[in-house]
Amino acid sequence: MRDNAGMIWNFTKMHGAGNDFVVLDGVRQSIEMTPERARALADRHFGIGADQILVVEPATRDDADFRYRIYNADGGEVEHCGNGARCFVRFVHEQGLSDRNPLRAEIATGVILLNEGDDNQVTVDMGSTRFDPADLPFETVGLASRAEGDAILWALPIEGELQPVWLSTVAISNPHAVQIVDDVDHAPVERVGPRIESHPRFPRRVNAGFMQIVDRHHIRLRVYERGAGETLACGTGACAAVAAGIRRGVLDSPVAVHTRGGTLHIAWDGQALRMTGPAVSVFPGQIDIDALVFSLALTR
Incomplete structure (x- = not known):
């Protein structure tokens, strides 16, 4: 009014x-x-x-x-x-x-x-989950890649970093790039997250996920979100991380995703992807x- x-x-x-x-x-x-x-x-x-x-x-x-x-x-x-x-x-x-x-x-x-x-x-x-880099979009010409389980990982060079980051790409309406880290508490989210989010290989920018595998049904996750910075939780990011982990062969559905703001529960059978949380x-x-x-x- x-x-x-x-x-x-x-x-x-x-x-x-x-x-x-x-x-x-x-x-x-x-x-x-x-x-x-x-x-x-x-x-x-x-x-x-x-x-x-x-x-x-x-x-x-x-x-x-x-x-x-x-x-x-x-x-x-x-x-x-x-x-x-x-x-x-x-x-x-x-x-x-x-x-x-x-x-x-x-x-x-x-x-x-x-x-x-x-x-x-x-x-x-959560709707359809897609893994083709073109669906994000993500420009892969000239990048190194490797197969892991049913997934294809891409080596993304990051300015100022000695080694490229190996990423899984997932589109759940929003674009996501997920990497596995040893410990999310010490992951370079503040330093590397913005560089992935605005990397020229992602013309529409991307959400950068940092996933720690606890066991096959539990992960810890931090996400540097496109246009928002790091948030205490990211729902599509949790879904993307779980789908990426299942395709890589390191997770099994259902998965509890522990974020800094709380726990989300993700179930994915390769087709239907469901998220439950507060x-x-x-x-x-x-x-x-x-x-x-x-x-x-x-x-x-």
Whole structure:
């Protein structure tokens, strides 16, 4: 709605395993998102603070209940967010927008199925999983490669590093590049993550995953996300890591993925990929979005 102060938006702050969001109801209020507005909302010092901004809108196709859009903290719109998807279904139910369960959500690459359980956990059918580098896209001409199990690994040279990084590439709507490390606590996430994310071999950038194998049903994971930096948890990143590990022959479904923000449970049979985890509402609020953008501009 609009008053004399500007455009007032109602929002809810939410998180899924520490991956935090500002969620906006675009069904009952008009939400005209721009990169500047998304960046202002996500700013942790001058705005509300979030890894991503989620917008719930009326569906544009007959086989979906709602449309679900995701904006990273840098203002760019992305294809999918697994932790956000769980918060999406919890938001829709808590706000009384629908009592359907499961829900079908329209995302940029298709429709996903979401089911809220009685145990405060939400299960998401994550859609198709693809491993062709062209699906990310990832330019492989001239790169060394090797087979490991059913997977093909690629040696990506990183500026400033003595050795290339051996990566599995996975597209789960979002693009992911996953490497295995000995210990995620000491992995070079801050140093190498940004260089993988923006590597010229990934024209649309990529999410960089660092996976430690605990045993065949447990991993530890850190992800440097495209447009957001390292987050406490990454849902599509957890799915990508598990799928990559199963194809490499080092994991068996189901897999518990331990992130810095909590544990996600991933099951994959080679076709259907499902993720289960928490979704928590933190607080509701209102924001004058135009005033926020203006005040943020004054700090630059």
